[in-house]
Every structure is written in C-alpha cells, then in structure tokens.
Amino acid sequence: MSCSEAKSQKGALAYHAGLAAEHRIEQDYSQRGYCVAQRRWRGKAGEIDLILNDGNGLIFVEVKQSGSFDRAAEHVRPAQMQRICRSAEEYLARMPNGSLTDMRFDVALVNGKGEHRIIENAFGEG
Numbered sequence: 001m002s003c004s005e006a007k008s009q010k011g012a013l014a015y016h017a018g019l020a021a022e023h024r025i026e027q028d029y030s031q032r033g034y035c036v037a038q039r040r041w042r043g044k045a046g047e048i049d050l051i052l053n054d055g056n057g058l059i060f061v062e063v064k065q066s067g068s069f070d071r072a073a074e075h076v077r078p079a080q081m082q083r084i085c086r087s088a089e090e091y092l093a094r095m096p097n098g099s100l101t102d103m104r105f106d107v108a109l110v111n112g113k114g115e116h117r118i119i120e121n122a123f124g125e126g
Contacts, residue, residue: 001025010018011084017065018063018065019110020062020065020114021048021061021064021108021110021116022040022049023064024110025042025049025050025061025108025110025116025118026039027106028052028108028116028118029050029052029059032049034052034053034054034059035047035052035053036050036051036052036053037051037052037053037058038050038076038091040076041087041091043086043087043090043091044090045083045086045087045089045090046083046084046086046087047087048060048061048062048084048087048088048091049061049062049063049108050063051091053103054102054104056101056102057101057102057103058088058091058099058101058102058103059103059104059105059106060084060088060090060104060105060106061093061105061106061107061108062084062092062095062102062105062106062108062111062122063107063108063110064076064080064105064107064108064110065110065111066111066112067107067111067112068111068112069100069111069115069117072109072110073107074108076122078105079087081105081123084105084123085105087105088103088105104120104121104123105121105122105123106118106119106120106121106122107119
C-alpha cells in the first residue's frame with residue numbers, strides 16, 4: 001500500500017468513526033426526549049454536527065471523537081468555537097425569533113471505547 005493510499009484509508013476510518021460518534025450522541029439526546037432539527041447542518045461559516053429542539057429553544061452540539069476524553073476535548077479550540085457560533089447565528093436568522101431564540105452550545109466527547117460525555121452549555125451562556 002502506498003503512502004497516499006494509507007492516508008486515504010486512515011481518513012475514511014476517521015470519517016466513519018466520526019459518523020458513529022455523532023449517531024451515538026444523537027441516540028443519547030433522543031432517549032432524553034430531544035428531537036433532532038438538523039444533522040450536519042452546513043452554513044457559510046461551517047458545519048454544526050447536531051441541532052436539537054429544546055422546547056422553544058435550540059441546542060447546537062459539537063461532537064468530538066478520539067482515543068480518550070481528554071484528547072477529544074483538546075480538539076475543541078477557540079477558533080472552532082467561534083466558527084460554530086457564527087454558523088449558529090446564521091441558522092438562527094432562519095428562526096421566527098432570530099437571535100432571541102433560547103439556545104446553548106453542548107460539546108459531546110466520545111472516547112475510543114465508545115463511551116461518551118456531554119458537556120452542556122460548554123461555551124458559556126447562550
């Protein structure tokens with residue numbers, strides 16, 4: 001196998017691991033009574049992994065998968081948080097109450113064993 005083939009295979013594995021992690025997190029929220037509004041919503045600023053309805057509000061969820069919870073959390077950097085916030089603003093512009101819509105930003109971490117932790121309101125007050 002060439003170096004480029006190995007890199008391509010590694011990328012495909014990471015992509016599918018990410019999809020599986022998002023599915024696991026979606027199941028967790030669904031079991032707790034939340035409804036999915038959007039999966040992998042893409043706006044001009046970027047993508048939001050999950051958008052959930054929370055009564056009259058919304059939950060924007062960033063899912064991070066890695067070998068450990070700590071490694072997954074390290075992948076949530078300030079620049080990415082800003083991009084997610086800009087994407088959420090773009091999404092909110094489509095809502096009846098716009099930026100007055102109640103919302104929060106959660107980060108869901110999935111480790112190499114498939115265990116997960118959800119950090120609610122991970123970006124502070126929304």
